[in-house]
Every structure is written in C-alpha cells, then in structure tokens.
Amino acid sequence: MIMDAKGLHYKALNKLIEDAINNSAKKIKITNVNGQRYIGGGIKGNVEIEIHGTPGDDLGSFMDGPTITVYNDAQDGIGNTMNSGKIIVHGDARDIVGHSMRGGKIFVNGDVGYRVGIHMKEYKENFPVIIAAGSAGDFLGEYMAGGRIVVLGMKDSDSEIVGDWIATGIHGGMIYIRGKVEEHKLGVAAKIAEFSQEDRKYLRNLLKEFCKTFGYNVKKILDAEFTKITPMTHRPYGKMYTE
Amino acid sequence: MRFPPEFKVVRDQEKCTKCKRCTIECTFEVHGYDKKKKRMVANDENCVACQRCVFTCPTKALVIERRPPTFSDHPTWTEWIRRDIMTQAKTGSVILASMGNEKPYQSLFDSIVIDACQVTNPAIDPLREPMELRTYLGRKPEKIEIENDALKTEIAPNLKLETPIMIAHMSYGAISLEVHKALATAAKEQGTMMGSGEGGLHKELYPFADHIIVQVASGRFGVHEEYLKIAAGMEIKIGQGAKPGIGGHLPGPKITEPISETRMIPVGTDALSPAPHHDIYSIEDLSRLIYALKEATRYKKPVFVKIAAVNNSAPIATGIIRAGADAVVLDGFRAGTGAAPQVIRDNLGIPIEAAIAAVDQRLREEGIRHWGSIIASGSIRTSADVAKAIALGADAVYIGTAALIALGCTVCKKCYTGKCTWGIATQVPKLRKRLDPEKGAKAVSNLIQAWNHELKEILGALGINSVESLRGNRERLRGVGLSQPDLDVLGILPAGK
CATH class of the missing domain: 3.20.20.70 (Aldolase class I)
Structure with missing residues (x-):
C-alpha cells in the first residue's frame, strides 16, 4: 500500500495509517514525508512501514511490534517509550532516541544526537537495543535501567565517538562503545568494566542483524578496541538518604 | 549513641496475657518477651506510634505515650532541628520523610469561610431537592x-x-x-x-x-x-x-x-x-x-x-x-x-x-x-x-x-x-x-x-x-x-x- 504524505498534517497522515492497519495492511510505503510527527505512534502488530522523506519527532512512540524503515534522516524522539518492534534509520537520528524504551530494536546507520537511550528498561524477554553506526552526543544512557546501547563510531574519524556525561545514574543495562572512552567522560554511578571474550561473543550475536540490515561485516566491526560501561551498583543513590 | 525515644510504650501488666500478638503486629521490633522476667518488654527507641499494637492488643493492655521533650526548651533551636543536625552530622545524608509538609504554616483553607443563605435568598433543602454533583x-x-x-x-x-x-x-x-x-x-x-x-x-x-x-x-x-x-x-x-x-x-x-x-x-x-x-x-x-x-x-x-x-x-x-x-x-x-x-x-x-x-x-x-x-x-x-x-x-x-x-x-x-x-x-x-x-x-x-x-x-x-x-x-x-x-x-x- 502506498500513501503520499505531501501536504498532509500529521493527524491526517496517522489516521490514514491507522485505517490501513485496521484494514489489515501488512506493508505500507509512505512517500513525500516531510516532518510529520508521531508516525507509527501507538500502533501494534506485524506491519512494515517504509518512509521516504524525513519523518518528524516521536517516530514510533509507544509502538508495539511493527517495523519502520526510514531511508533518510530522522528527527528527535524516535522510539519514545517503544514497547517492541524495530526502527531502522538509514541516515542520522537526532536527540532522545529510544527514551524509556521497553523493548524492540533501533538501528541507526548514521550518528545519533544528545540524550540517547535515557531511562531504557528491561524485564526478562522485553529487552531494548539501540545500535548506531556513527557517533553519539552527550548524556548517552542516563538513568539507564536495562537493555543495551552500542555505538560503533564508524562514520567520521575526526569527531569523538561519544560525548560527555555518559550513563549518569545508570542502575541496569550496559553500553558498548567501539573505541577507547576516557574515564572522565563518565557520569556519576557509571564505571568502565573489562571487555571480555564473553562480551565479544555476546556482541557478535547482537550485531548480526544490524550488519545484515546495513551490509556491514561483523568480523571487521569486532576487530577493534571496545569499551564496556556498566552500573557501579544497582542503588547509586542508596546512601544519599537517612531517617 | 542513639536519641532518647520519642514515644513510650505503656503496658498494663495486669491486663497483658503475654499472648505476644504485639510482637507479630509490630514491624519495627519494639515488642519482645523477656524470658527471665517472664513478661513482655518494649524497646521504646524503635516505636513510631503507628498504633498497630494498640489497636490489635486483645486485652487493650497497651498505650503509646509521647515522651516529654528531653531537650532544654529553645524557640529557635527546637528539639527536631537539633535532632536533624545531629543525625546529619553523623551520616552526611539527606533526611528522608513521608506524608505531607510538617511545618506549621498558616492554613488558608482554615482562614476561609463559606457564605450561607438567610431570608432574602432562600436555602435549598438537599433532602427534598435534587442536587447535582456531576x-x-x-x-x-x-x-x-x-x-x-x-x-x-x-x-x-x-x-x-x-x-x-x-x-x-x-x-x-x-x-x-x-x-x-x-x-x-x-x-x-x-x-x-x-x-x-x-x-x-x-x-x-x-x-x-x-x-x-x-x-x-x-x-x-x-x-x-x-x-x-x-x-x-x-x-x-x-x-x-x-x-x-x-x-x-x-x-x-x-x-x-x-x-x-x-x-x-x-x-x-x-x-x-x-x-x-x-x-x-x-x-x-x-x-x-x-x-x-x-x-x-x-x-x-x-x-x-x-x-x-x-x-x-x-x-x-x-x-x-x-x-x-x-x-x-x-x-x-x-x-x-x-x-x-x-x-x-x-x-x-x-x-x-x-x-x-x-x-x-x-x-x-x-x-x-x-x-x-x-x-x-x-x-x-x-x-x-x-x-x-x-x-x-x-x-x-x-x-x-x-x-x-x-x-x-x-x-x-x-x-x-x-x-x-x-x-x-x-x-x-x-x-x-x-x-x-x-x-x-x-x-x-x-x-x-x-x-x-x-x-x-x-x-x-x-x-x-x-x-x-x-x-x-x-x-x-x-x-x-x-x-x-x-x-x-x-x-x-x-x-x-
């Protein structure tokens, strides 16, 4: 099913998508997307949405199951509080990618902005993953409570792979950065842990689908130094209070 | 060193049947049984005055009393201000609290009164007339x-x-x-x-x-x-x-x-x-x-x-x-x-x-x-x-x-x-x-x-x-x-x- 988003307000466009899903559309291609917000907001099921153009903020927010592919850049807030499903961005994505994400995957073939993966969560099989081929801005994984963030830094060798204040308040989950991260870049409650053979094995599995999606070689990616960032403790502020 | 207790557990030993119900009801470990003395005892320091033991005591043998302030009176340095400072000096931590604001600010609600009808604008009897709260x-x-x-x-x-x-x-x-x-x-x-x-x-x-x-x-x-x-x-x-x-x-x-x-x-x-x-x-x-x-x-x-x-x-x-x-x-x-x-x-x-x-x-x-x-x-x-x-x-x-x-x-x-x-x-x-x-x-x-x-x-x-x-x-x-x-x-x- 093909939709032309030209000149449509997001409310109208999202209504078209809703109607299509209710009519059991399984593949939806949207052309001429130009900043419309909330595409795929709160939708569920195993529908696939292809986006040509640049979607607006909060792409796939609260989404539960579908796959969205963006063949351009994406803006702020993709996968906000997303429950399950997949968002693939062939270009860059901007700030607050995967805010409070609860499950599913976000693959970005370019850079991601500030505040990515803040407050990501997990519970058993609900396990969110964000992987970016490029670099990430400041405040990556702040207050992280679960899931995995992987930043590969393969796009621009001049810029830093990751910004400052990494994982402040982290109390669950893990971050892998391809390259060396200085200790001073970490926020309170985060620490650098040893990147072991186990981690390399784990990462190989985690990266398989990502590499297939964008045509990368897993071996080549893994043939590099990695930094693993984990919580210091499950209760970073446990000693802050008294009676 | 711990603070002197805020509350005192008063037990009527005549009424107490040593059923130990209080030891089960209390989660703050106040009540206990002294085997030597063969009677129930209380650790006042732990009491928070939740009244659970008082309400559940089968013989109503318990009363929780507030102990009189143990510090010398001072209008600025109240007992609680002094206690808090001592606690923080010991722990270096933020004092955690529950329920609402405990400072005695003036209550605006209690300084507002509601009008009522007299003679010229008749009141309505809610028992007789429909009243809409929807x-x-x-x-x-x-x-x-x-x-x-x-x-x-x-x-x-x-x-x-x-x-x-x-x-x-x-x-x-x-x-x-x-x-x-x-x-x-x-x-x-x-x-x-x-x-x-x-x-x-x-x-x-x-x-x-x-x-x-x-x-x-x-x-x-x-x-x-x-x-x-x-x-x-x-x-x-x-x-x-x-x-x-x-x-x-x-x-x-x-x-x-x-x-x-x-x-x-x-x-x-x-x-x-x-x-x-x-x-x-x-x-x-x-x-x-x-x-x-x-x-x-x-x-x-x-x-x-x-x-x-x-x-x-x-x-x-x-x-x-x-x-x-x-x-x-x-x-x-x-x-x-x-x-x-x-x-x-x-x-x-x-x-x-x-x-x-x-x-x-x-x-x-x-x-x-x-x-x-x-x-x-x-x-x-x-x-x-x-x-x-x-x-x-x-x-x-x-x-x-x-x-x-x-x-x-x-x-x-x-x-x-x-x-x-x-x-x-x-x-x-x-x-x-x-x-x-x-x-x-x-x-x-x-x-x-x-x-x-x-x-x-x-x-x-x-x-x-x-x-x-x-x-x-x-x-x-x-x-x-x-x-x-x-x-x-x-x-x-x-x-x-």
Missing part, C-alpha cells in the same frame, strides 16, 4: 451548534464524574496491590476516577481501567500502548506538591519481583524518576508529549498535566492548556508523598488555595478557562476543603492521604521504610495481607459518599443546586484574619464586607 473534566466547546436536531459541534473527550472528588495518584510500588485494588473498586463504586500513580498498573487493575487515569511521569514506569489505551484518561506528571522540582527515588527495598515486572527495572534497585522529563524542556516539548499520547490513543481520551503549585503556576498553567492539555492538575505544598527529602517537602512550593485562585483568574483573564479543567490536590482533608477549592476555581479535587486514612493509615510517616504495619505502604506479602481490598473499598467509598452528602448540604445552604454553580464562585467565600495581599491573591473579601 462533573465533566476536559475541554469545553466555545459554543454549541445544533443542526437538524442533532449536535453539530464536535465535543472533545471529557471524563464524566458523579462527584468532584477523585482518588489521587499513588504509585504501585509506594503502596501495595491490595490498596490499589481497594481504591479502584471505590472509584468505580462512586462513579469517579482513581489515579494510577507513576508505577504502572498491575494486570489485576485492568478491569477497573475505565475508572483509572494513568500517569506518565519522568521515569515512564509501566507506560506502554495497552496501559494508555485501556485507561479513562492520561496524566503527564511534571511535578509533585510534596517535592516540587525534584525527581523521585522509590527506595530499593520496595522494588520486589512484581514491582520490578511492572516498572521494568531490576529488583532491589531504587526506582529513579529524574527531576525533568528528558524529552521535555519547554512548553513546546510538553505539547509534543501531549500529542504523542493523543495520537497513540486516537484522540479518544483527555490528557491532563500535573504540576506542583509554585510561584509562576498561573503562566505555566496557561502554557499547559495552550499546549493542548485538557486539564491542569495543581498539587499544593502540603501534598503527601511516600518518600521525599524533608527539606524539600517542608519548604518548597506554595499553598494550593493560592495556586487555584491564581490559575483560575489567569485562565479567565485570557478567555481560555473553558479550554481545560482545573484539578486541585494536596491536603484536601474535608468536604469543606473540597467546597472551598471549587469555589476558588477548581473543577475537581484529588484526595490521597484522606483515602489512605480511610484505609487505616494512622500517618506515622514511615512509608519510605516499606514496613507499614497497616499493610498500606508496603510490598511485604504478610503485611499486604493485613489490608482486605473489599473492606478497604467500602471504607473509601463511604468516605466519598459522606463528603458528597456534606457537599450537598453546603450547596443547599448556599442556595445553589449544582456544583457547577459553585465553581469559581469566590463571591461566596470570605477571609478571616487574612492580610489584604492574601485576600487579593485569593480574590475574596474579608468577612463582614
């Missing part, structure tokens, strides 16, 4: 258009309540599943709403969802597509009256397996709600989340935004309503909490009375009062407070602590320990069992019913027959002992004028 929350249209005997105007989704009293947001995690069930059952029975709090909803609450307003707070705990879709309405929590401007830390010991499942955070970790939502740094960002929620639920439900009552509540509330919210919730500085830093709880924010009046006034001046409702919360203690809040400009109120007291809470202020002897603010299975959700629901339902009756009496005395006519009707309020600036803020006259 309240609709949400955006109201500018005007109504009828075409071919049918409503042409599109009406925004509103919540229909049979009373202006709703049950406040208290999170699953801070309170037990049994309490959530009791509150939800009562809300359903009284045709009103209960707030989910920020900890998500246990699946057992789903059947009550059409009487639940689900909260979306900065930690986004338990927020997912189904949670939003089954609810009656949604509420974005920006701030909380008990701790304006700061986030929340639900202490790790309260994060048990079921709480971990609902919140999706590791067992035993502190549940961290950051101070700001990290995707909201402006009214424009707030609007983005409001519409993200509306889009996700296809514009079928209202979205409320809750803020703590602060100096600039009026312009902020305008922004909130203009950003697309269907109601603004104002939480006053006396609002309750399961855990907050004492210094924040006791010193930040403004009284709810002032915030209601200021926000109502501002929205009226801007001609957008009908765009959204005003909901007030934060220490609504009686039906009189409800009536005064509405007359100052609120559409409805939330009651939190009052509902918990109906369930048996004695306000011992130890919610953050998770050891609540009354089975309310706890996740310990054997303590949770102490609260029967059915009996609890009946108690909360009774409280709302009683206040409804009283509200009708007040309306009758005012000579009006609907709560809608009371809303913003400040002409029917008078201030007693308030300064002119206070009266100006509240928009009321002094008594006698």
Whole structure:
C-alpha cells in the first residue's frame, strides 16, 4: 500500500495509517514525508512501514511490534517509550532516541544526537537495543535501567565517538562503545568494566542483524578496541538518604 | 549513641496475657518477651506510634505515650532541628520523610469561610431537592451548534464524574496491590476516577481501567500502548506538591519481583524518576508529549498535566492548556508523598488555595478557562476543603492521604521504610495481607459518599443546586484574619464586607 504524505498534517497522515492497519495492511510505503510527527505512534502488530522523506519527532512512540524503515534522516524522539518492534534509520537520528524504551530494536546507520537511550528498561524477554553506526552526543544512557546501547563510531574519524556525561545514574543495562572512552567522560554511578571474550561473543550475536540490515561485516566491526560501561551498583543513590 | 525515644510504650501488666500478638503486629521490633522476667518488654527507641499494637492488643493492655521533650526548651533551636543536625552530622545524608509538609504554616483553607443563605435568598433543602454533583473534566466547546436536531459541534473527550472528588495518584510500588485494588473498586463504586500513580498498573487493575487515569511521569514506569489505551484518561506528571522540582527515588527495598515486572527495572534497585522529563524542556516539548499520547490513543481520551503549585503556576498553567492539555492538575505544598527529602517537602512550593485562585483568574483573564479543567490536590482533608477549592476555581479535587486514612493509615510517616504495619505502604506479602481490598473499598467509598452528602448540604445552604454553580464562585467565600495581599491573591473579601 502506498500513501503520499505531501501536504498532509500529521493527524491526517496517522489516521490514514491507522485505517490501513485496521484494514489489515501488512506493508505500507509512505512517500513525500516531510516532518510529520508521531508516525507509527501507538500502533501494534506485524506491519512494515517504509518512509521516504524525513519523518518528524516521536517516530514510533509507544509502538508495539511493527517495523519502520526510514531511508533518510530522522528527527528527535524516535522510539519514545517503544514497547517492541524495530526502527531502522538509514541516515542520522537526532536527540532522545529510544527514551524509556521497553523493548524492540533501533538501528541507526548514521550518528545519533544528545540524550540517547535515557531511562531504557528491561524485564526478562522485553529487552531494548539501540545500535548506531556513527557517533553519539552527550548524556548517552542516563538513568539507564536495562537493555543495551552500542555505538560503533564508524562514520567520521575526526569527531569523538561519544560525548560527555555518559550513563549518569545508570542502575541496569550496559553500553558498548567501539573505541577507547576516557574515564572522565563518565557520569556519576557509571564505571568502565573489562571487555571480555564473553562480551565479544555476546556482541557478535547482537550485531548480526544490524550488519545484515546495513551490509556491514561483523568480523571487521569486532576487530577493534571496545569499551564496556556498566552500573557501579544497582542503588547509586542508596546512601544519599537517612531517617 | 542513639536519641532518647520519642514515644513510650505503656503496658498494663495486669491486663497483658503475654499472648505476644504485639510482637507479630509490630514491624519495627519494639515488642519482645523477656524470658527471665517472664513478661513482655518494649524497646521504646524503635516505636513510631503507628498504633498497630494498640489497636490489635486483645486485652487493650497497651498505650503509646509521647515522651516529654528531653531537650532544654529553645524557640529557635527546637528539639527536631537539633535532632536533624545531629543525625546529619553523623551520616552526611539527606533526611528522608513521608506524608505531607510538617511545618506549621498558616492554613488558608482554615482562614476561609463559606457564605450561607438567610431570608432574602432562600436555602435549598438537599433532602427534598435534587442536587447535582456531576462533573465533566476536559475541554469545553466555545459554543454549541445544533443542526437538524442533532449536535453539530464536535465535543472533545471529557471524563464524566458523579462527584468532584477523585482518588489521587499513588504509585504501585509506594503502596501495595491490595490498596490499589481497594481504591479502584471505590472509584468505580462512586462513579469517579482513581489515579494510577507513576508505577504502572498491575494486570489485576485492568478491569477497573475505565475508572483509572494513568500517569506518565519522568521515569515512564509501566507506560506502554495497552496501559494508555485501556485507561479513562492520561496524566503527564511534571511535578509533585510534596517535592516540587525534584525527581523521585522509590527506595530499593520496595522494588520486589512484581514491582520490578511492572516498572521494568531490576529488583532491589531504587526506582529513579529524574527531576525533568528528558524529552521535555519547554512548553513546546510538553505539547509534543501531549500529542504523542493523543495520537497513540486516537484522540479518544483527555490528557491532563500535573504540576506542583509554585510561584509562576498561573503562566505555566496557561502554557499547559495552550499546549493542548485538557486539564491542569495543581498539587499544593502540603501534598503527601511516600518518600521525599524533608527539606524539600517542608519548604518548597506554595499553598494550593493560592495556586487555584491564581490559575483560575489567569485562565479567565485570557478567555481560555473553558479550554481545560482545573484539578486541585494536596491536603484536601474535608468536604469543606473540597467546597472551598471549587469555589476558588477548581473543577475537581484529588484526595490521597484522606483515602489512605480511610484505609487505616494512622500517618506515622514511615512509608519510605516499606514496613507499614497497616499493610498500606508496603510490598511485604504478610503485611499486604493485613489490608482486605473489599473492606478497604467500602471504607473509601463511604468516605466519598459522606463528603458528597456534606457537599450537598453546603450547596443547599448556599442556595445553589449544582456544583457547577459553585465553581469559581469566590463571591461566596470570605477571609478571616487574612492580610489584604492574601485576600487579593485569593480574590475574596474579608468577612463582614
């Protein structure tokens, strides 16, 4: 099913998508997307949405199951509080990618902005993953409570792979950065842990689908130094209070 | 060295049968049996005066007394100020507190009186005449258009309540599943709403969802597509009256397996709600989340935004309503909490009375009062407070602590320990069992019913027959002992004028 988003307000466009899903559309291609917000907001099921153009903020927010592919850049807030499903961005994505994400995957073939993966969560099989081929801005994984963030830094060798204040308040989950991260870049409650053979094995599995999606070689990616960032403790502020 | 105890356990050894019930009921390890002396003994230092042992002692052998202040009197350096300094000198930590503001600020509610009809404007007898408490929350249209005997105007989704009293947001995690069930059952029975709090909803609450307003707070705990879709309405929590401007830390010991499942955070970790939502740094960002929620639920439900009552509540509330919210919730500085830093709880924010009046006034001046409702919360203690809040400009109120007291809470202020002897603010299975959700629901339902009756009496005395006519009707309020600036803020006259 093909939709032309030209000149449509997001409310109208999202209504078209809703109607299509209710009519059991399984593949939806949207052309001429130009900043419309909330595409795929709160939708569920195993529908696939292809986006040509640049979607607006909060792409796939609260989404539960579908796959969205963006063949351009994406803006702020993709996968906000997303429950399950997949968002693939062939270009860059901007700030607050995967805010409070609860499950599913976000693959970005370019850079991601500030505040990515803040407050990501997990519970058993609900396990969110964000992987970016490029670099990430400041405040990556702040207050992280679960899931995995992987930043590969393969796009621009001049810029830093990751910004400052990494994982402040982290109390669950893990971050892998391809390259060396200085200790001073970490926020309170985060620490650098040893990147072991186990981690390399784990990462190989985690990266398989990502590499297939964008045509990368897993071996080549893994043939590099990695930094693993984990919580210091499950209760970073446990000693802050008294009676 | 420990402080001298605050309370004293007085046991009538004549009445005491040494049944040891008190040792089971108490979770603070006060009571014990001395084998040598062959009698029950008490460790006063641990007593929090929750009264559980007093209520449950089969022979009524126990009394808890306050011990006289043990420090030399001083008007500035009160005993509690000295105790706090000593505690902090020892620990270097922030003092944690539960329930609402404990500082004796003047109560504006208690300085306001309500008018009554005499001779010239007859009162209405609520026993004989119908009295309308029904309240609709949400955006109201500018005007109504009828075409071919049918409503042409599109009406925004509103919540229909049979009373202006709703049950406040208290999170699953801070309170037990049994309490959530009791509150939800009562809300359903009284045709009103209960707030989910920020900890998500246990699946057992789903059947009550059409009487639940689900909260979306900065930690986004338990927020997912189904949670939003089954609810009656949604509420974005920006701030909380008990701790304006700061986030929340639900202490790790309260994060048990079921709480971990609902919140999706590791067992035993502190549940961290950051101070700001990290995707909201402006009214424009707030609007983005409001519409993200509306889009996700296809514009079928209202979205409320809750803020703590602060100096600039009026312009902020305008922004909130203009950003697309269907109601603004104002939480006053006396609002309750399961855990907050004492210094924040006791010193930040403004009284709810002032915030209601200021926000109502501002929205009226801007001609957008009908765009959204005003909901007030934060220490609504009686039906009189409800009536005064509405007359100052609120559409409805939330009651939190009052509902918990109906369930048996004695306000011992130890919610953050998770050891609540009354089975309310706890996740310990054997303590949770102490609260029967059915009996609890009946108690909360009774409280709302009683206040409804009283509200009708007040309306009758005012000579009006609907709560809608009371809303913003400040002409029917008078201030007693308030300064002119206070009266100006509240928009009321002094008594006698």
